[in-house]
Amino acid sequence: MILFPADTLERSEVERDYRLEFEGARAAGFATALFDFDGLRRGEDLDRVLWRVPESLRGEALIYRGWMLAAPDYARLFHGLEARGWKMVNDTKAYRFGHHAPENYAFWQQWMPQTAWTTREEFEHNGFAPIYEVLKAFGSSPVIVKDWVKSQKHRWDEACFIPDASDEDEVRRVVSRFLELQGEYLTGGLVFRRFETLRGDGAGQVFEWRSFWLDGRLLSLTPNLVREDEPDLETVADKARECPSRFFTLDFSQKDTGEWVIIEMGDGGVSGLPSGVNIDGWYRKLAI
Ligand SMILES: Nc1ncnc2c1ncn2[C@@H]1O[C@H](COP(=O)(O)OP(=O)(O)O)[C@@H](O)[C@H]1O
Ligand SMILES: [Mg+2]
Structure with a gap:
């Protein structure tokens, strides 16, 4: 059902x-x-x-x-x-694993951009000090900020992209705006990911493929824009079979070097079907 x-x-x-x-x-x-x-x-x-x-x-x-x-x-x-x-199919532990970036990072780390995080409580008690502390790991590289679940990617310059992780004023500006926009809906705390230059259409849209997995089996792999190439999932598929979530998503993009990266993991129940997916066909696959 x-x-x-x-x-x-x-x-x-x-x-x-x-x-x-x-x-x-x-x-x-x-x-x-x-x-x-x-x-x-x-x-x-x-x-x-x-x-x-x-x-x-x-x-x-x-x-x-x-x-x-x-x-x-x-x-x-x-x-x-x-x-x-x-x-x-996913108990609460599995849901948290798929849904909260800090819980699944270690599992997918070999394919994910370097990631660090803080909790909401740390921020509430100690302000920006713990944020500057975790950001040290990135040196002066650019990073993106999100909470444990979602970003403000549509407000990229304002509340998502931090050009230099060591620039405390910039960090404070972007993180403050992000926190303001999330308000009471902030989930868990903050996640920082090393910014990678990703392949896109040259007009500001990054290519991204969403894959759905059930019991270690690939259900669908759909690009956000029409594409002929696709990520090679052989090694990821081996790992997917050991995943502590039965039903989940992985989003892939490609670095300018050609290397495939996992942009984020999600729970299969609450991740949207990409607009390019054939919905009836997707449910027929799910039913097998
Ligand atoms: N490490 C990264 N390097 C470059 N761009 C990224 C990185 N992580 C995310 N992005 C870009 O930001 C967008 C939003 O990030 P994502 O983690 O998918 O958050 P959301 O949960 O809001 O979809 C992605 O679709 C991708 O284009
Ligand atoms: Mg996303």
């Missing part, structure tokens, strides 16, 4: 952004169910949040496809579904 968020207004309908996925899932033979996403986030009673979810008598597998959830909310969803007999 695939679980989707219900629409906020039309509660018996799937959230509109997931309509095509909902239809694709049904066409591929999946059972589907809806739940009250906002209610879950507000901490409402699970019986209300999940009242449309039927019980599973045989402990069947369930895949969540929907918006990102904070880890504690995911944990409540997991337990609520478990009480109804469903087993989410």
